[in-house]
Amino acid sequence: MTMLTITDQALEYINARAKPVYLELFPVISCCIDLRESPSVRLGLPHNPDSYTREEIRGITVYVPHDLPNIPLTITLSSFFTFKKLVIEGWQLA
Helix, strand or coil: CCCCCHHHHHHHHHHHHCCCCEEECCCEEECCEEEEECCCCEECCCCCCHEEEEECCCCEEEEEEEECCCCCCEEEEEECCCCEEEECCCCCCC
């Protein structure tokens, strides 16, 4: 079980679209240290469901990557003018 939560605004946005969500992890960037950017939050089903664990969070089906770090993360809604998108809060680069 992950330490993932969903804000009320994100929950409303997801429910209006009636789709599950999944977190898409970016590849690790190896330089002097290993870094990974914050995961993207996508609507729909992941392309490779075998790499995910299916969870129910606040009535929403969420596909969580097996290698997601076990840290407290929040799916929230970001808006810029009339454009809205789901984002992750709480991610640390290192």
